[in-house]
Amino acid sequence: MNALISKDGTIISYEKIGTGPSLILVSSAAADHKDAEQLAVQLANHFTVYNYDRRGRGQSTDSSKYAVERKVEDIDALINEAGGNSFLFGSSSGAVLALEAANKLGDKVTKLFMYEPPFIIDHSRPRVPANYVQHLINLIEERKRNEAVEYYMIEALGIPSEYLEYMKADPSWNSMEGMAHTLAYDGMIMGETQSGKPLPVDRWKVNIPTAIMVGENSEHYFHAAAKSLVELLPLAKYQTLSGQDHSAVVMAPNVLANEMVNFYLNLHQNPNGLSI
Incomplete structure (x- = not known):
């Protein structure tokens, strides 16, 4: 590198x-x-x-x-x-x-x-919660990296919670936990563009x-x-x-x-x- x-x-x-x-x-x-x-x-x-x-x-x-x-x-x-x-x-x-x-x-x-x-500019899928970024920050500060990835998967990606246990069996889950503190960064990049409102x-x-x-x-x-x-x-x-x-x-x-x-x-x- x-x-x-x-x-x-x-x-x-x-x-x-x-x-x-x-x-x-x-x-x-x-x-x-x-x-x-x-x-x-x-x-x-x-x-x-x-x-x-x-x-x-x-x-x-x-x-x-x-x-x-x-x-x-x-x-x-x-x-x-x-x-x-x-x-x-x-x-x-x-x-x-x-x-x-x-x-x-x-x-x-x-x-x-x-x-x-x-x-997310319409109602074809649920919007990301208004407190999404702050909730991620709180989870990381509490050292709850697994929960932060779960929250991201459900709220940002729209993945049903019942699928998460299968996903956790994949080695990529551990990798995502290692990067969990950066998930809030992406939330800040998106800003209010996932609120269901026009761009x-x-x-x-x-x-x-x-x-x-x-x-x-x-x-x-x-x-x-x-x-x-x-x-x-x-x-x-x-x-x-x-x-x-x-x-x-x-x-x-x-x-x-x-x-x-x-x-x-x-x-x-x-x-x-x-x-x-």
Whole structure:
């Protein structure tokens, strides 16, 4: 792993592979760079891929006081390391962080690809509680990491509680517990965009080519969110990923990578799939 120092002194750890234009991968909540390792490999034939641990996760350190601006500064430091501009990719809440970075960093971000930003703009699923972030903070302060992950799964992801015991049998649950203190960070990134209200019309001024993709099999609210965001961004387009759902980054990295290559490199869609 490589490392750099963000503006506030936080150490950001990252893997760098491949050759070509720079591309930074921004992970989702409760994920570190390992979740996108196979995606990075698929992309490395076309890009210099920066796959990093967001602060507080993996080998990256953390600061004593969190703010969304610090996360954007981390991405800015990676872009500077990459030569001053970069393509940006984010999945789930990481997609919203990537959007925030594109909004604040101007022409340093040249193209943006978002996979399933989890906005809740209607009543097709329950909204996230107004006290969601504070409740997570309280659980972490009480050292209840398991309960924090459970709360995130139920309230943010909408997973029925009866499924959680099966999920806890998977080794990934322990990994999520280790990152549980960062779940509140993602809640802060989302802000009020999971309250069932329309997206704010003046929050993001992003005038670069933007792809907003949703798995064909994903829940309605992901599609509604993507279509709503497309209406707010002048150069954005909505796409579906055939046969996939919210897990595509981990479960179908080759399929997702095909679409990313097509978008970033302005390639025509190949109905038989692009060999990368």
